[in-house]
Amino acid sequence: MAHAIRVENLVKTFKGGVTALDGVSFDVEEGTIYGLLGPNGAGKTTVVRILTTTLEPDSGHGYVLGLDVASHATAVRPLFGLAGQFAAVDENLTGRENLTMVGRLNHLPFSIVTARSTELLEQFQLADAGDRTLKTYSGGMRRRLDVAASLVARPKVLFLDEPTTGLDPQSRIDLWSVIEGLVEAGTTVLLTTQYLEEADRLAERVAVVDHGKVISEGTPTELKANLGATVLEVGLHDEATAHLAASALAPVGIHPPSVFGSLVEVPVDGGPRTAMEALRILDQAGIEPVSFTLREPSLDDVFLALTGRQTAEDPAGEPTTTPTGRRAGRAK
Amino acid sequence: MSAVAPSAVVGSRLRWTVLDAITVTKRNLLAYVRIPEALFFSTVQPVMFVLLFRYVFGGAIHAPGVSYVNYLIPGIFAQTVAFGAISTSIGLAEDLHKGLIERFRALPMARSAVLAGRTTADLCRNVLVVAIITGVGYAVGFRVETGPLQFLAGAGILLLFAYALSWGFAVIGLSAPNSETAQVMSFPVLLPLTFASSAFVPPSSMPSWLQGFATHQPLSVVVNAARGLMVGRLPHALPTGTYAWEAVAWCLGIVVVLVPLAVRRYRRAG
Numbered sequence: 001m002a003h004a005i006r007v008e009n010l011v012k013t014f015k016g017g018v019t020a021l022d023g024v025s026f027d028v029e030e031g032t033i034y035g036l037l038g039p040n041g042a043g044k045t046t047v048v049r050i051l052t053t054t055l056e057p058d059s060g061h062g063y064v065l066g067l068d069v070a071s072h073a074t075a076v077r078p079l080f081g082l083a084g085q086f087a088a089v090d091e092n093l094t095g096r097e098n099l100t101m102v103g104r105l106n107h108l109p110f111s112i113v114t115a116r117s118t119e120l121l122e123q124f125q126l127a128d129a130g131d132r133t134l135k136t137y138s139g140g141m142r143r144r145l146d147v148a149a150s151l152v153a154r155p156k157v158l159f160l161d162e163p164t165t166g167l168d169p170q171s172r173i174d175l176w177s178v179i180e181g182l183v184e185a186g187t188t189v190l191l192t193t194q195y196l197e198e199a200d201r202l203a204e205r206v207a208v209v210d211h212g213k214v215i216s217e218g219t220p221t222e223l224k225a226n227l228g229a230t231v232l233e234v235g236l237h238d239e240a241t242a243h244l245a246a247s248a249l250a251p252v253g254i255h256p257p258s259v260f261g262s263l264v265e266v267p268v269d270g271g272p273r274t275a276m277e278a279l280r281i282l283d284q285a286g287i288e289p290v291s292f293t294l295r296e297p298s299l300d301d302v303f304l305a306l307t308g309r310q311t312a313e314d315p316a317g318e319p320t321t322t323p324t325g326r327r328a329g330r331a332k
Numbered sequence: 333m334s335a336v337a338p339s340a341v342v343g344s345r346l347r348w349t350v351l352d353a354i355t356v357t358k359r360n361l362l363a364y365v366r367i368p369e370a371l372f373f374s375t376v377q378p379v380m381f382v383l384l385f386r387y388v389f390g391g392a393i394h395a396p397g398v399s400y401v402n403y404l405i406p407g408i409f410a411q412t413v414a415f416g417a418i419s420t421s422i423g424l425a426e427d428l429h430k431g432l433i434e435r436f437r438a439l440p441m442a443r444s445a446v447l448a449g450r451t452t453a454d455l456c457r458n459v460l461v462v463a464i465i466t467g468v469g470y471a472v473g474f475r476v477e478t479g480p481l482q483f484l485a486g487a488g489i490l491l492l493f494a495y496a497l498s499w500g501f502a503v504i505g506l507s508a509p510n511s512e513t514a515q516v517m518s519f520p521v522l523l524p525l526t527f528a529s530s531a532f533v534p535p536s537s538m539p540s541w542l543q544g545f546a547t548h549q550p551l552s553v554v555v556n557a558a559r560g561l562m563v564g565r566l567p568h569a570l571p572t573g574t575y576a577w578e579a580v581a582w583c584l585g586i587v588v589v590l591v592p593l594a595v596r597r598y599r600r601a602g
Contacts, residue, residue: 052438077440088435092363104355105441107348133366149435 003063004030004157004188005051010060012046012212020046021057022212028190028205033183035203035220036192037302043212044192045085048161051190052082064157078106080157081150085165088146091134095126095145098134099152106153113152120148124178140171147178158182160191164198176201196302200224208302215306223302231301232266232278235291248285252278258304262290267301349442356449360423361456371457374419375464378412382465385532386472393533396567402477403567405469406486406559407531410551412465413458413494414526418518420454420498421505425514428506433598447594451498458494462487478564486561489579493554496583499590506597531555534567550582 005028012021021043028034036044049055051062053073062069067076089098096117103113121130124144134142143163150158160179164172179202183189193199199206200220208216208223216223234249236242239262246257246264252274253266268274275294282289364371385393385404395403427433427446436446466474476483501518508514528546529535535546546552547569557579560572568575 049434054434054437074440077438080438082435082438084431084434086431088431090359090363090432092366093359097359097362101355101359102435102439105352105436105439105445107351107440 002029003027004065005034005190006061006063007047007051008061008063010047010050010062011058012043012050012055013058019212021050021060023060024209024212024214025060026207026214026217028188030188031183031186032204033179033189033191033202035199035206036190036209037194037196037199037206038192038209039194039303042209044209045161046212047209048082048084048159048190048192052080052159053077078153079155080159081153081155082159083143083147083150083161083163085162089134089142089149091137091142094131094133095121095137096130098145099149102149103152108153116152116154120151124148125174138171140167140174143167143171144175144178147175151182156186156188158187158189160189162192162194165194172198196220196223196298197296208306210303210307216302224297230268230271230274230294231297232268232275233291233293233295234264234266234278234282234289236262236264236287236289238262241287244285245282245287245289248281248287249278252281255305265301265304267297267305268294345442349444352442352445353448353452355441356445357452357456358449360449360453364453364457371460374416374457375461377415378408378461378465379468381411382408382468382472389532394537395534398563398566399473401469401473402475402563403534403559404532405465405474406490406562407529407555408469409462409465409487409490409558410493410529410531410555411526412461413490414497414522414551416454416458416461417494417497417501418515418522419457420450421501421508421514421518422511423450423454424502424505425508425511429510437599443599444591444595447499447502447591447598451495451502454498455491455495458491462490476562478562482561485576486558489554489561489576489583490558492583493550493579496586496590499587499594502594503590503597506594525549525551529555530568536567550579550586553582554579 007024007026010021010024011019013019024043024047026034036047038044046055050057051064051069053069053076056070064076065079067079069076090101093101099117099120100113103116104110108116118127118130121127124147126141126145126148129137129141134145137145147160147163150160163179164175167175176198179189179191189202191199191202203220205218206220206223207214232249232252234245236245239259242259242262242264246259246266249257249264249266252268254269255267257264257266266278268278271294275292279292382405385408386401390400390404393400424433424447427436433446500521504517504521505511505514508517528538528542529549530546530552535543535552538546553575556566556568556570557572557575560566560568560575566572
C-alpha cells in the first residue's frame with residue numbers, strides 16, 4: 001500500500017453555516033511525515049477529527065491504511081494514535097497510570113501495557129516523573145506524555161494536531177527529535193502546525209490550508225522557492241517614507257515589497273550581500289531606517305505569497321503568531 | 333478480520349465492554365483518592381442538612397406516627413444521592429472540555445465505557461456517603477426499627493435510584509458548554525425533585541396543586557420505600573412493598589430511557 005492516508009474531497013459545514021472544510025484532498029505516503037500548515041480556524045483540526053473517527057464529514061472520504069474511516073470506524077480505531085492540540089491526559093493520575101489506562105483501553109493485556117509504559121516513559125525522558133501525578137508536570141512534559149500515550153499500542157499511523165503549540169523552544173526541539181525518531185521506525189505521521197519552521201524541519205510534503213481549502217501542496221523546498229529564502233524587514237519613521245523605501249527596494253526583492261504601516265517587507269533570495277545592497281540603495285535615496293532585519297520566512301509570508309493577504313485571524317480573535325511570537329498582533 | 337466464530341466475537345466484545353468500564357471506573361476513583369478534600373467537602377453539605385432539619389426546622393415539622401428524625405434521615409439519603417449526581421454531570425463536562433473525551437472516542441474502547449465508568453465511580457462514592465450519613469443519623473437519634481436486611485434493602489433502592497439519576501445528569505454534563513454551567517443546569521431539575529417531595533415534609537402539608545406531584549414523583553416513591561424498609565411505622569398511604577416495586581420500576585425505566593440517550597450524546601458531544 002503506497003498511501004497510509006488518503007483524503008478525498010472532504011466537506012464539512014458546522015451548525016450555524018460555518019464551512020470548516022470546502023473540498024480538501026491529499027495523500028500521505030507510508031512512512032513519511034505530512035504537514036498540514038495553516039492558521040487557526042483553517043480546518044486542520046477538522047481534518048484530523050474526521051480521520052480519527054470522532055466527526056463525520058458531510059461528503060467526501062477519508063481512508064486510513066485503505067479503510068474508509070466513516071464506514072469502518074471500529075476497524076480503523078486500533079490502527080492509529082492521536083495526540084491532540086490540548087494535552088488530553090488526566091492530571092489526577094501519574095504518568096504511568098495515564099499510559100496504563102490508554103493501553104488498557106486499546107485492549108492490550110496488562111503484561112504488555114506495563115512493559116510498554118516503562119519503555120515509553122524512558123523514551124520520552126519521563127522515567128523519573130513516571131510515578132508523580134501530572135499536576136507536577138510542566139507543559140512540555142504533559143505534551144510529551146500525551147504523545148507517548150498515543151504510541152502505547154504501536155500504531156502504524158499517528159495524528160499529531162499542533163503538537164508543539166504553546167511549548168517553549170527547547171521542548172519544541174525535543175519533541176521534534178522524538179517525531180523524527182518515530183518516522184525512522186516506519187510510522188506515518190500527519191502533523192498539523194501553524195509554524196512554517198516546523199513543517200520545514202519535519203514534513204516531507206506540506207499542504208497549506210486556508211478557509212477549508214488546500215491552497216498549495218508540495219515539498220517545503222518547493223513552497224519556499226515561491227517565497228524566497230529570507231525576508232528583509234525594514235522599519236521606517238512613517239508610512240509615507242515606508243512607501244518610498246518600498247519602491248526603492250523593489251529591485252532587490254524576488255517578489256514585490258509589502259508595506260504594513262511604517263514597516264516594509266521584501267522577500268529576498270540572498271543573505272548579507274542583499275542586505276548590503278539594500279542599505280546602499282536606502283542611503284542613496286536618503287532614507288534612514290529605524291530598524292533593519294533579515295529573517296526566516298514565516299507562515300504569514302507563505303500566506304502573503306499565496307493569497308496576497310495576511311493569515312486570517314481565528315474566530316476567537318487570537319492573533320496568529322509564529323513560534324517566537326515575533327509577528328504577534330501586527331497591524332493589518 | 334480473521335476467521336473467528338461470531339459468538340466468540342460477541343463474547344469478546346461484551347468482555348471488553350465490561351473491562352473498559354472497569355478501567356474508566358478505576359481512573360475516576362483514583363481522582364477521588366487523589367483529591368480527598370473534594371470527597372470530604374461533598375459529605376459536609378449533607379451533614380449540614382441533617383443538622384439543619386433535625387435542629388432548626390425539625391421542631392416545626394409534624395410527621396404523623398413517626399419521630400421526625402426517623403422521618404428525616406431516609407429523606408436526607410435520597411436528597412444527598414440526588415445532589416451527588418451533579419458530580420456526574422460536572423465530571424463529564426470537565427472531561428469533555430479538557431479534550432479527554434475526544435481522545436477516548438478515538439480509541440478502540442466501548443462507546444459506553446466513559447459513561448459507565450463515571451456513573452459506577454459515582455455509585456461507589458454514594459455507598460460511602462450513605463454510610464457516613466447513617467453514622468451521623470445515629471448520632472442525632474435516628475434508629476433503624478426494622479432489621480439490618482430491610483435497612484440494606486432500603487439503602488439498595490436509594491443507591492439504584494442514585495445510579496439511574498446519574499445517567500440523567502450524564503446527559504446534562506455532555507450538553508453543557510462547561511462544567512460550571514453543568515452545575516447550574518442541574519439545579520432546576522434537582523430542587524423540585526428533592527424539596528417538592530416527601531423527603532423532608534409530608535406532602536399532605538403542601539397546597540393541593542403541589543400534592544399530586546409531590547406524592548407521585550419518583551424521588552418520593554423512592555424515599556417512601558426506603559423509609560418503610562428502614563423505620564417501618566409510617567405516615568404513608570400505601571404499603572411499603574408497593575412503594576418498593578414502584579421505586580425499582582422507576583429506576584429501571586429511567587435507566588432504559590436515559591442510557592441510550594446519554595450514549596447518543598457521548599457519540600456526538602463536542
